[in-house]
Amino acid sequence: MGVLLEWDQRLFTRVAAARVPGADPALRRLSHAANHGRLWLGTAAGMSLAGGPTGRRAALRGLGALALASFTVNTLVKWSARRPRPLLEGVPAIRHLARQPHTTSFPSGHSASAAAFATGVALESTRYGALVAPVAAAVAFSRVYVGVHYPGDVLVGVAIGAGAAALTCRWWPPRPAVPERERPAARAPALPLGKGLVIFVNDRAGAGAGVGASAAGPSSAGRLRALLPEAELIERGPGDDFAELLAAAADRAAETGGALGVCGGDGSVNAAARAAAERGLALAVFPCGTHNHFALDVGTWDFEDTSVAVTGGAAVSVDIGVARSVTGQDMPFLNTFSIGPYPELARIRDQLEQRWGGGPAAAVALVRVLSTARPVELNVNGRPRRLWLLLAGNGRYAPEGLAPAFRPRLDDGLLDVRLVDADRRLSRTRVVAATVLGTLRHSRVYGVERVPWVELDGILGTGTLAYDGEVHPGAAGLRLEKEHRALVVYRPARPRGEQVLEARRVAATARYRRRVRGRRLPVDGGPSA
Numbered sequence: 001m002g003v004l005l006e007w008d009q010r011l012f013t014r015v016a017a018a019r020v021p022g023a024d025p026a027l028r029r030l031s032h033a034a035n036h037g038r039l040w041l042g043t044a045a046g047m048s049l050a051g052g053p054t055g056r057r058a059a060l061r062g063l064g065a066l067a068l069a070s071f072t073v074n075t076l077v078k079w080s081a082r083r084p085r086p087l088l089e090g091v092p093a094i095r096h097l098a099r100q101p102h103t104t105s106f107p108s109g110h111s112a113s114a115a116a117f118a119t120g121v122a123l124e125s126t127r128y129g130a131l132v133a134p135v136a137a138a139v140a141f142s143r144v145y146v147g148v149h150y151p152g153d154v155l156v157g158v159a160i161g162a163g164a165a166a167l168t169c170r171w172w173p174p175r176p177a178v179p180e181r182e183r184p185a186a187r188a189p190a191l192p193l194g195k196g197l198v199i200f201v202n203d204r205a206g207a208g209a210g211v212g213a214s215a216a217g218p219s220s221a222g223r224l225r226a227l228l229p230e231a232e233l234i235e236r237g238p239g240d241d242f243a244e245l246l247a248a249a250a251d252r253a254a255e256t257g258g259a260l261g262v263c264g265g266d267g268s269v270n271a272a273a274r275a276a277a278e279r280g281l282a283l284a285v286f287p288c289g290t291h292n293h294f295a296l297d298v299g300t301w302d303f304e305d306t307s308v309a310v311t312g313g314a315a316v317s318v319d320i321g322v323a324r325s326v327t328g329q330d331m332p333f334l335n336t337f338s339i340g341p342y343p344e345l346a347r348i349r350d351q352l353e354q355r356w357g358g359g360p361a362a363a364v365a366l367v368r369v370l371s372t373a374r375p376v377e378l379n380v381n382g383r384p385r386r387l388w389l390l391l392a393g394n395g396r397y398a399p400e401g402l403a404p405a406f407r408p409r410l411d412d413g414l415l416d417v418r419l420v421d422a423d424r425r426l427s428r429t430r431v432v433a434a435t436v437l438g439t440l441r442h443s444r445v446y447g448v449e450r451v452p453w454v455e456l457d458g459i460l461g462t463g464t465l466a467y468d469g470e471v472h473p474g475a476a477g478l479r480l481e482k483e484h485r486a487l488v489v490y491r492p493a494r495p496r497g498e499q500v501l502e503a504r505r506v507a508a509t510a511r512y513r514r515r516v517r518g519r520r521l522p523v524d525g526g527p528s529a
Contacts, residue, residue, distance in 0.1 A: 005152075008151055011150075012144060012150050015144050015145060016091045016092075016147060018145075024092070024094045027138065027142040028146055030135075030139055031110065031139065031142040031148075032097060032098070034139045039139070040062065040063070040066055040113060041063070043059075043117070043132065043135075044059035044060075044063050044117075047059040047128060051128065054128075055125070057124045057125075057174075058128045058129075059121070061120040061121065061124050061165070061168055061174070062116070062118070062120035062165075063120075064168050064172075065119060065165035065167075065168050066116045066117045066120070066161075068168065069113055069115070069161040069163075069164035070109060070112065070113055073107055073108075073109045073157065074109055077106070078106065078109070081106040082104050083106035083150075083153070084105060085100070085105045085148060086147055088147045090147075091147035095145060095146045095147060096146065097146055101148055105153050106153045107153050107160060108140070108153040108154045108156075110139055110140070110143050111139070111143055111149070111154045111161065112161040112164070114135075114136035114137075114140050114158075114161065115157065115159075115162050115165075116164045116165050117132065117136065117165075118133045118135075119162045119166070120168060123166075123168075123174045124174050140157070140158055170438040171399075171438050172399070173398050173399040185314070185315065185316060185493065186485075187488070188259065188314070188315035188488050189258060189259060190310075191228075191259060191310050192311055193229055193230040193231075193311070194224075194227075194228025194229065194307070194310060195230040196253075196256050196259065197228060197232070197253070197258050197310055198232045198250075198253040198256070199224060199232070199233050199234065199260075200250075200261065200262050200268075201221055201224070201233055201234065201236065201264070202268045220286070221233055221235055221263075224263065224286065224303065227303055227307040231261065232252065243271070246262075246271055246272060247275065250272075250278075250281065251279075253279070253281050254280075254281060258281075259282040259283070259284055259490070260272060260275065260284070261283070261286060261306075262284070262285060264289055265288070265289020265292065266291065266293055266294055266334070266468050266469055267289075267468055269285055269289075269294050270294075270332065270333065270334050270467075270468045270470075273320065273334055273487055277483075277486050277487045281488075282489070283487060283490070284306050284309070284489075285298065285300050285306060285490070286300075286306050287300060288303075293335050294334045294335055294468075297395075297406055297410060298316070298410065298491050299492065300489075305491075309491050309492045309493075312492075312493070314491060314493040315489060318334075318485065318486075318487050318488075319394060319395060319484055320332050320394070320482070321334070321337060321392065321393075321415065321482055322481055323337050323465070323475075323478050324479045324480075324481070325478055326475065326476060326478075327475070331467055333394055333467035335394060335468050336391060336392065336393050336394065336404075336466075337392045337465070337466070338390060338466050338467070339378070339456070339462060340373065340376055340387065340388060340389035340420075341369045341388075342466065345366060345369045348368055348369065349361045349365040363432060363435045367432055370388060370428045371428075373388055374462075375422035375461055376388075376422075376459065376460070376462050378457065378458055378460065379457050382455070385419070385421070386421070386423045387422055388420040388427065390417070391404075391416075391418045392417045392480050393407070393415065393416035393417075394410070394416075395409055395411075395412050396409065396412055396416045396450055397416050413482055414450040414482070415452065415454060415480055416450055417448065417451060417480075418447070420445060420446055421445045421446070424444060430443060430444075431445050434446065452481065452482060453479060453481040453482070454480045455477075455478070455479050456477065456478045456479075457476065457477035458476070459474060459478075465478075
């Protein structure tokens with residue numbers, strides 16, 4: 001230990017004697033700006049406003065990691081180590097902070113916060129992480145340069161910060177930037193400029209039975225025409241019947257031998273998927289709903305992704321989950337099927353996630369929902385059960401818990417069944433505590449199985465069920481199973497950066513062709529210049 005402390009002192013002395021042209025005022029101001037996390041709070045606000053969903057997730061994880069690192073350093077480690085601050089004798093006066101810190105030196109809280117924020121951001125977005133990391137490194141170095149920390153304080157602070165960011169993944173696993181690429185490619189027609197593609201555009205949010213809330217604004221049709229000018233758009237207006245218009249779009253696509261497109265939320269996509277699968281059509285999903293869970297899991301994050309896939313004919317096969325009632329009614333689902341209060345839990349979680357992050361939002365939503373929930377009695381594969389909630393996902397979801405966020409694959413042939421037992425003592429309290437602590441997978445009141453099918457009968461205590469976020473009348477008995485790779489969905493085969501370039505090329509080609517068509521060319525034999 002003595003050797004390490006001596007090395008630490010020597011390195012501090014060398015940094016104090018170093019002269020970096022122009023760095024003295026800049027690093028002093030940067031170090032001051034990072035006080036109380038102000039620099040990172042401002043950065044997070046900018047990312048949330050300008051960075052879209054990815055920027056907001058990165059900002060939330062960065063701030064969550066920062067809070068955890070700051071708590072660890074300032075309330076646990078500093079007061080146990082009690083290392084005094086370095087002496088300022090060898091540090092030039094121009095570098096001195098206006099107000100010297102009064103806490104102990106080991107470890108560096110500023111460095112821990114900087115590393116935590118930068119690592120948390122990078123876990124969600126390598127692009128934003130690459131922008132933040134140099135600033136975080138400069139903050140960490142500035143703490144030695146201005147003479148308030150030893151290098152060892154900074155290194156340990158950085159390690160604590162990075163560890164805090166990694167620990168957030170226990171409660172809130174980051175969504176992969178690109179879904180798994182090993183899914184086998186499916187055959188789908190290549191439709192340059194959208195020729196042969198019929199797109200159903202649902203501009204009415206949540207109207208009509210079984211239709212998911214979608215947010216396709218007035219600009220959606222314009223964006224589609226700009227990207228795929230030869231596609232045929234069928235837009236739903238006020239008074240139009242959802243089912244009839246969608247059926248007309250699907251029939252039109254089948255007549256032309258092309259593909260069916262849908263612009264809407266998860267409920268609209270569910271209905272379009274049924275229509276496409278029945279007619280043997282490939283489906284192009286243009287995400288414009290509130291959450292777009294299916295589109296994100298497939299890998300079509302925006303209109304440009306889908307347009308690139310349609311133009312090149314890149315597609316994958318995905319499973320369709322089906323709940324078959326004893327009366328013979330089939331209820332297909334692309335995302336989730338549930339009995340109990342899961343739709344309300346998901347709604348509350350999604351509202352809070354933008355502010356609090358995935359883990360805390362899920363815990364709060366669980367408390368709110370279970371406080372008023374009633375147990376459901378049913379038989380699961382012939383075994384009597386009393387449950388607070390039953391959730392079946394179309395494919396394996398991550399993370400493990402009651403707030404599944406994403407699926408690495410959509411063609412694994414399995415249902416992801418999750419149960420919360422209501423028979424055990426204090427089951428509601430135990431499942432909430434396990435969710436907060438990140439130990440749900442070890443809880444005896446929670447169970448998860450990946451199975452190809454499950455039978456449910458004797459359902460009592462609820463008159464409703466839900467699939468893909470829509471609530472429907474319940475049934476006395478159900479069999480949940482999978483239609484393996486029953487639907488072909490367009491998805492780009494190349495990395496996202498290449499997709500963006502390809503989308504720009506497609507749009508430029510479309511603009512050029514429109515200009516050429518609009519020109520008045522001289523007629524043969526006409527007057528010449």
